[in-house]
Amino acid sequence: MDVWAWVDKLTDELEEAGQERVASLFYRFTSHVVDHEIPQAEALLPEALAAARAMENPWAEVFFRHWEMRLRIGVKGEGESALPAVVDLLDFAHSKECEDCPQTMCTTQDIADCYSNIDGPGWAEERRAVAQEGLAKIDPSWNCFGCLSHEYIWALYDEKRFAEALEKCEEYY
Numbered sequence: 001m002d003v004w005a006w007v008d009k010l011t012d013e014l015e016e017a018g019q020e021r022v023a024s025l026f027y028r029f030t031s032h033v034v035d036h037e038i039p040q041a042e043a044l045l046p047e048a049l050a051a052a053r054a055m056e057n058p059w060a061e062v063f064f065r066h067w068e069m070r071l072r073i074g075v076k077g078e079g080e081s082a083l084p085a086v087v088d089l090l091d092f093a094h095s096k097e098c099e100d101c102p103q104t105m106c107t108t109q110d111i112a113d114c115y116s117n118i119d120g121p122g123w124a125e126e127r128r129a130v131a132q133e134g135l136a137k138i139d140p141s142w143n144c145f146g147c148l149s150h151e152y153i154w155a156l157y158d159e160k161r162f163a164e165a166l167e168k169c170e171e172y173y
């Protein structure tokens with residue numbers, strides 16, 4: 001499933017309902033994360049989470065919480081300090097209320113990446129296993145396929161399984 005397709009649909013609906021500010025949070029927050037604009041992203045996060053909860057939209061909450069993890073784990077390099085939040089998000093994303101949410105798969109990336117930040121080689125087997133489990137549920141048409149495949153390949157690398165890592169690079173890309 002295309003993660004961004006449902007975000008586009010939701011933001012269009014929000015704009016039509018006069019909620020332009022809330023709609024803009026989806027792209028403004030993620031842009032700040034991608035651009036490593038930490039103060040701006042951190043400033044928008046409380047509003048984004050509050051908006052998702054006010055809409056009573058668990059998919060939107062998973063979206064913003066995943067991007068919070070991208071900020072904390074991917075940009076700021078947090079590990080052990082982020083682990084409780086990552087585990088909580090993983091549980092929430094796999095709850096009944098988030099069933100079929102396309103962003104759920106991204107929380108698998110979050111846990112693998114968090115393990116990597118804590119101790120890459122020490123958690124490599126677990127990272128590979130969680131990434132492999134996620135990859136088995138999707139195909140390359142999913143946006144998150146690239147993220148999960150990278151996690152899988154880096155776990156192989158940390159296990160010093162270089163030939164397998166290279167094979168997976170050639171297979172996936």
